[in-house]
Each structure stands twice: as C-alpha cells, then as structure tokens.
C-alpha cells in the first residue's frame with residue numbers, strides 16, 4: 001500500500017487550488033437518483049469517494065458519464081433499475097446511505113445495507129430512519145439491510161431532529177422533495193454542503209424555503225427535472241492547507257477558498273496567531289509570529305467543524321502554551337493523538353477532551369492514519385517535524401484529498417508518494 005514520505009522543515013510558499021467539496025458532491029450525486037432527467041454537476045473533485053458513489057449509482061442502473069476531458073463534470077440520470085445498495089459498497093463509504101431517501105421517494109421502496117460502525121465512532125443511522133418513518137415509510141431491518149417501503153408515496157410531516165445530523169438532514173430533505181404535501185425539518189443541520197444540496201434541488205424543481213437556516217420547509221412536488229449545478233469549494237480542504245501553511249510559518253494563497261464557509265476556523269486560527277485574508281478570489285494564509293495555544297470545541301455548523309479537529313491538534317502540538325480541544329460530534333475521534341505523540345507531541349486525552357502542551361519541535365516518525373482527516377493532521381505535523389515522517393494507510397487520504405503531494409510539493413514541501 002502507498003505511503004507518503006515527508007521531510008519536514010520547509011516553509012510553504014505559493015498557490016494551491018481548492019477543489020470541489022467532497023461532502024457536497026456525494027449528496028448531490030445521490031440527488032441524481034431523484035429524477036430520470038440529466039443532473040449535471042460541475043467542479044467535481046477527483047477522489048476515491050466520488051468513484052465509489054459513481055459505482056453505487058451505476059449499480060442502481062443509473063448512467064454516470066463524465067463529459068468534458070478533465071473528469072470534473074458528471075452527468076447523472078436514467079431510470080432506477082435496482083433498488084438495492086449492497087453491503088460491499090456501503091461498508092466502504094457511509095455516505096452511500098444517502099441513496100436511501102432518493103430511491104424510496106422515487107420508486108416507493110429501497111433496500112440499503114446498514115453502514116455499521118467506523119473508526120471514529122458508532123455512527124448510527126437512527127435519525128435517518130425515524131425521519132423516514134415520520135414521512136410514512138415502513139422500515140424493517142433484515143439481514144443487515146434496511147428495507148423501506150412507501151407504496152402510496154411519502155407523506156409530508158413535521159420532523160424535529162433531536163440532533164442536527166448532516167446526513168439525516170440530507171436524506172430527509174431529498175425524500176421530502178418528492179413527498180405529498182408539506183414537510184418541516186426543524187433543528188436541521190445547516191452546513192454549507194446542505195445549502196449547496198438544497199439549491200440544487202430547487203434548480204431541479206423542488207420547493208424549499210428556509211435554505212441556510214435550521215428550519216427547512218419543503219412543499220413536495222410529483223417529480224423533479226434535470227439541472228446543471230456547481231459544487232462549492234471544499235471548506236475542509238481549504239482549512240487543512242491553511243494549517244499546513246501555518247505550521248511551517250509559510251504563506252500560501254488558497255485559490256477558491258471561501259472565508260464565509262470557514263468562520264469558526266478562521267477565528268480560531270487567528271486566535272492562534274495565523275493571518276487569513278480574503279483576496280484575489282481566495283484566501284491568503286500566513287504566519288509571521290509564533291503560534292499560541294488555544295481552546296476550542298467541535299460543534300455543528302456554524303461552530304468549529306469536527307473535520308478540522310485533527311489538523312488543528314497537529315498545529316497546537318507545536319504552539320506556545322497549552323490547548324484544550326473538546327470533541328462534541330464523534331465519541332472516538334482522537335486516534336491521531338497517539339500517532340502525534342509518537343512524533344514527540346505532548347497530548348493527553350481525557351474522555352471527550354484532549355490537552356495539548358506545545359513542544360518547540362516534533363520529530364519525524366513512521367505513523368498510521370486512523371481516518372481521513374487524521375491523515376492530513378499527520379501530514380501537517382510531518383511538514384514541521386525534524387527529519388522524516390512516513391504516513392501509512394494513505395487510502396484514507398485518497399478518499400478525500402486530491403493530489404496532496406503535488407499541491408504541497410508545488411509550494412516547496414519535500415513530500416512524495418512511495419508506492420508499495
């Protein structure tokens with residue numbers, strides 16, 4: 001299996017182009033199941049997870065084409081020939097579960113494998129299922145699969161989510177778009193990726209009010225039509241490269257990065273001593289002085305995103321003073337702490353909180369990525385560490401970051417992919 005090898009200590013300098021958001025692209029691809037007409041998505045990132053979702057859509061009988069020659073435009077459409085999302089695909093990528101709402105709403109039945117646990121916590125799907133039941137679906141569990149049926153179609157309802165789950169909000173929003181009557185989704189998640197999805201659904205003929213808020217009102221329509229829709233720039237990729245630049249004391253321009261999607265991250269980084277300015281259609285990130293330890297907690301949007309926690313922990317491991325990070329979204333998302341410790345970081349984990357006492361210098365080491373964002377956290381650490389760091393289990397990284405080693409090497413990092 002491939003590894004990433006980094007020799008740390010070089011300040012990053014240059015331009016990095018931010019790709020389309022993985023977490024916007026995946027639900028938008030699932031939305032392609034809501035219509036027989038063509039949904040064309042642009043600014044699609046070239047990632048393993050996108051390939052997995054394309055395989056899943058094709059498994060449902062839907063055509064997925066890549067018109068154009070850069071692979072960044074996807075055209076999705078056609079009749080649903082198979083309502084089953086098999087275990088072998090769903091276990092690879094939890095976002096596969098997002099096909100449940102669209103297939104059920106369009107065909108009246110769906111059979112989707114339960115995703116099971118993952119490295120960062122149990123991650124149940126109870127909120128997706130309860131919400132669909134409130135929309136009138138009958139849900140049964142059989143042999144590890146969810147069997148959902150609504151032969152007469154889904155019925156609009158008022159659903160109050162006990163927690164603003166991103167995936168549940170997306171599944172229910174898509175399903176409600178084709179339900180009979182009005183649905184109110186209260187305490188909905190309001191991540192920018194959900195706004196991107198809702199705007200696409202509106203372009204497909206859905207009637208949705210309250211977009212961007214935690215209360216979505218959906219007037220169901222009998223069918224949706226084709227549309228062309230652009231995927232927003234990836235806010236987590238943007239924040240990840242901001243941390244990479246900051247730890248090296250460098251200066252980079254993140255082309256396409258949007259500050260309006262990164263409010264809590266920009267504020268937290270500023271507190272730590274990192275300058276981020278909006279300019280030339282992107283964000284400029286630099287650090288002239290030392291890094292200070294800071295405290296933050298992960299929360300649903302617009303709070304600090306859990307998907308930026310590992311990268312900030314790496315940054316705080318070389319900051320002056322102590323930091324406390326509290327992880328409120330996932331119960332087991334500190335897998336990177338033990339790996340950072342192997343590089344000399346001083347980190348203690350107490351339940352949902354981690355205390356990081358900054359050390360002046362990390363030392364390179366072989367490390368293991370525990371999940372997608374943890375893998376970038378280890379790269380951030382490796383960029384500043386003395387000596388050589390080898391990040392193993394790079395398949396996590398490839399799920400969600402496009403061409404990491406090329407982007408960082410173009411800014412002066414000593415980084416390469418080593419084929420196994």
Ligand code: UD1
Nearest residue numbers: 023095123124125126127128165166167168306307329330
């Ligand atoms: C999405 C993102 C992921 C991000 C997460 C939180 C995608 C493809 N993935 O994941 O990168 O880290 O949001 O911002 O967009 N929960 C339940 N029951 C449910 C659903 C969720 O208890 O039915 C819990 C989860 O276990 C977790 C928390 O709610 O503890 C947040 O999960 P959720 O917001 O649903 O995250 P995902 O949609 O899985």
